[in-house]
Amino acid sequence: MDKNGKLLGKLNIIDLLALLVVIVLVGGGFYRFYGKMAAETSTPATIEYVMEVNNIRQFTVDALQRKGDIFTQKTKLNGGTIINVESVPYVQAATMPNGTVVKAEVPDRYTAYVTVRTEGRSGERVYLDSSNTEIYVGGNLAWDTKWVQLSECSVKSLQVIK
Missing domain, CATH: 3.30.70 (Alpha-Beta Plaits)
Known part of the structure; x- marks a missing residue:
């Protein structure tokens, strides 16, 4: 992290956290709608x-x-x-x-x-x-x-x- 709070000179901590939240939400939505149906036995x-x-x-x-x-x-x-x-x-x-x-x-x-x-x-x-x-x-x-x-x-x- 440099003196401006940027990681690797491009991303700051807030950007990284926002990106992580989006990834978690997309992954959770995918599991919610497709994960249980794939595991469901018929x-x-x-x-x-x-x-x-x-x-x-x-x-x-x-x-x-x-x-x-x-x-x-x-x-x-x-x-x-x-x-x-x-x-x-x-x-x-x-x-x-x-x-x-x-x-x-x-x-x-x-x-x-x-x-x-x-x-x-x-x-x-x-x-x-x-x-x-x-x-x-x-x-x-x-x-x-x-x-x-x-x-x-x-x-x-x-x-x-x-």
């Missing part, structure tokens, strides 16, 4: 989850009714098997001539609720399907079957069977 589990598919035609509902395996669009790996499909008329907000907003059925459009069963893995905070895709309520998935391709499916519920 166990094999049968997982069932329900996805909502909105604004689809009858043709798509019929293709989903054929059930079968689903495959992730990204990796093309098997993500489970469709075990149930329920459909209801698609409802959308519509503005009436007097200015009020009401929910109205859209002709020839449906919302499907697709139940998928997969042999995946579950941990304390994470659920993975058989293709190692993370599944969580509110998450969106894109997948294919032999008969249909869907890109916006929202997970509505999830349960571990065993």
